[in-house]
Amino acid sequence: MGLVSEMSPAEYAEALGSFASGVTVLTLREDLDDIGTTVTAFMAVAAEPPLVAIGLAADSYVLEALHLTGTCALSLLAADQSVLASRFAAAGRPSARLLLDDVPHARAAHSHALVLTAGMAALDCRVQSTFEAGDHVLVVLRIMDVVYVGEDREPLIRFRSRYRREL
Helix, strand or coil: CCCCCCCCHHHHHHHHHCCCEECEEEEEEECCEEEEEEECCEEEEECCCCEEEEEEECCCHHHHHHHHHCEEEEEECEHHHHHHHHHHHCCCCCCHHHHCCCCCEEECCCCCCEEECCCCEEEEEEEEEEEEECCEEEEEEEEEEEEEECCCCCECEEECCEEECCC
């Protein structure tokens, strides 16, 4: 028989906070505005076709906009970009264009979403499929283009609820 226990949200957060993850910024072009959010629930799924997956809160405006547009970009952040991760994670954040005002960026060819040009890498994507998962939705993205790969960069890592340059 398996061990049954009631886990509190704090215990859940503490346990999963012990798993180091990379940090990404998801951006998308919605009508005349650009929106974005920090995403740490990111993983590679398949090489053929090239797929990645992210987790987004089911009640988030970003997920709603992603359903409408069907495309986005992911910028994989470098160790010196923790300020950007915090900007895109803040509640009530303004347009992504304003958040990137003083940061080198460009537009991805397929999604027309903003991408950071000095991170680890940037991916231009379209939604392949979505799956409800509790209070989140898993979004599988097909990579349409690798915008760039930063060869000599170190990744930004989230570990125990903090951004870190290294463990």
